[in-house]
Amino acid sequence: MDFQSLGLSPRLVGRLETLGLVEPTPIQAQAIPHALEGRDVMGLAQTGTGKTAAFGLPLLQALGAIGVKPAPKRPVGLVLAPTRELAKQIADTLIGFARGSHLKVALVVGGASMNRQADALRKGPDVLVATPGRLIDLIERKALSLDETRYLVLDEADQMLDMGFIHALKRIARLLPAERQTMLFSATMPAQIESLSRSYQSDPVRVEVARPGLAVEKIDQQVHFVGQSDKLALLKSLLAAHKDERSLVFARTKHGAERMMKQLVKAGFSAGSIHGNKSQNQRERTIAQFRDGRITILVATDVAARGLDIAGVGHVYNYDLPNVAESYVHRIGRTARAGAEGRAVAFCSAEEAASLKAIEKVLRASIPVAGGKPWTKPAEARDKPRRPSGARPRRRGQRSRGGMRAAA
Incomplete structure (x- = not known):
């Protein structure tokens, strides 16, 4: 199997060949055809298996087919990631895939200048890669609107929940158009992910290429x-x-x-x-x-x-x-x-x-x-000082036999 057989455009296939990518990974082979059909996708795979390309390639192909430059502050594609490092990695990968096309990718994360990020959003990027906290900061400053976002990706969704982003994600969901394609990718599948999928997705196709939580065999x-x-x-x-x-x-x-x-x-x-x-x-x-x-x-x-x-x-x-x-x-x-x-x-x-x-x-x-x-033995049981048999613990302020108060 190659990328062309998955339905990707000749331009993207050529770009992948330039990058030395010829054979899709299992998660890419299974997720890309469904994503190209416009289906909501829930992808479950180990870390390091190529999930970025699994959602990034169909996302770029869909955006490239629109042929209209996005309005300022209104990205058509949005990718949410839990950490700055992951967000930057995704943005760099998408920029590499999009090189030679008209598509523009912007990155907004915490710890960087919000004014510069607002300037980048005014130029109307096709795809915005963001961490949830900084995304909401920019929305509150009216530097960003999600009312024209038709493609949404939640990457490493389980870690976003672990990091306490559930309320931010619920808030973001209310700002998105009801008519959209949503892809959710995760390495593990706790119960909260099922709930998150129901909130964000409509009849998603589930793609699972490895048992969730299984460590890499090598x-x-x-x-x-x-x-x-x-x-x-x-x-x-x-x-x-x-x-x-x-x-x-x-x-x-x-x-x-x-x-x-x-x-x-x-x-x-x-x-x-x-x-x-x-x-x-x-x-x-x-x-x-x-x-x-x-x-x-x-x-x-x-x-x-x-x-x-x-x-x-x-x-x-x-x-x-x-x-x-x-x-x-x-x-x-x-x-x-x-x-x-x-x-x-x-x-x-x-x-x-x-x-x-x-x-x-x-x-x-x-x-x-x-x-x-x-x-x-549990650490608490082993490390706790033992009292003499039959002795009762002194209450705070209680006098000992010698008249001294127990230390507070």
Whole structure:
């Protein structure tokens, strides 16, 4: 099967050949024909399987057939993504597909100049790629209207829900024309996605090419059972063993990611960080350094769990396990890109034992143990100081036998 047999125009097929894309991936082969027919599509596939082309190619073909320049501030196509990194990746990919045509793609995300983004919208882009928060900001400023948006894509919809965008998505849905084509793509299928689909889509065709939540088979997964205070030493040891390889390290919090990056740099590693406290320019500059090899270690929060498509990431370290089990799948999907092999190493403290169980439930498999012994008791039960048998806990302010008050 090739792209031409899917019904794509000769111009798009020629452009894909220029980019070295000849054979469609399974999600592209199944989704594109339905999308070209104007059907609403719900696509379920693992991260890194080519979903951007699966919705982007039919979207560009439909817009190219209109032949009328969009009005200022009124894009005809809208793609929503949960993070700045993913939105930028989508925009760059669509710009590459559209090169040589009259179609224009604009990007609006947080952390960048809203005035410049408003200027770009006044030029009337055909496709707008946006994060939900910044989209609403621009709508409130009357720099953008969705009343002529006929094509909508929700990419990585499950992460948008995980990040708390449900109210923003409901608000956006009310601003869109009822007559439109909606494509929804996700790597996992929690119950909320079904509900979101009912809100946005009409009789969608469901395309599923991999079991939702299944990790890429070429990823060698391991878990180390290690105390929280011992994690940094273990990480340094593992990074030192693969010092020339590109590694991605996930931390749970922004402050934790920044602190870890500084500790790694102090220890002699070439590292940078991206998280929500960084401006968009800072994040893009650090990602460029990671892609070019100027730094070999990128420490990140879940802003990089999706949308970071960099070849040659040999290791993904889950220094902190994610609170949402499905996020683990997306994190480790940053390695083993484009058919390559990769390794994912998880660190599990006693406090994270329940998170590990939830992850293995999503994977429907146990992660092989590389070090330490599995925690047998909940952290709270093991770490809580024991009182003498029969002793009663003192209430706040109660005097002890010696007349001293119990410490508050």
